[in-house]
Amino acid sequence: MLGRFTVRPATGDDGPFAVWDNAVNGWRATGLADEAAAAQMKADLDLQYDAHGPRPAADVRRAERAKPVQYADWRPGELDAWIRDGGQWIGRVRDRDGRVSWIPASDLRPDGQGST
Helix, strand or coil: CCCCEEEEECCCCCCCEEEEECCCCEEEEEEECCHHHHHHHHHHHHHHEECCEECCHHHEEEEEEEEEEEECCCEEEEEEEEEEECCEEEEEEECCCCCEEEEEHHHCEECCCCCC
């Protein structure tokens, strides 16, 4: 289940940002220096866990090197991992600004393919 983890401002002395685990209703990581670090932690946790616990190894694929892709109106990004979620493969794509999105395989194209 994507959406299990949420980036939130931390409370008290826990640092500026943290990652909340919606499945257990508690903090998964605290004391993260900035929102980008928290988003990276969330993306890594999404690779490791689904709604029920650790993802089965057969449902996770990591690229040796990030691969350039196009998605959503042919925006460029880099694909570095896949997960099987809800019966479909979803790619983890980082855009030029470093933001991570989960994109269904059917919406991804190798960079340079399909653009006009």
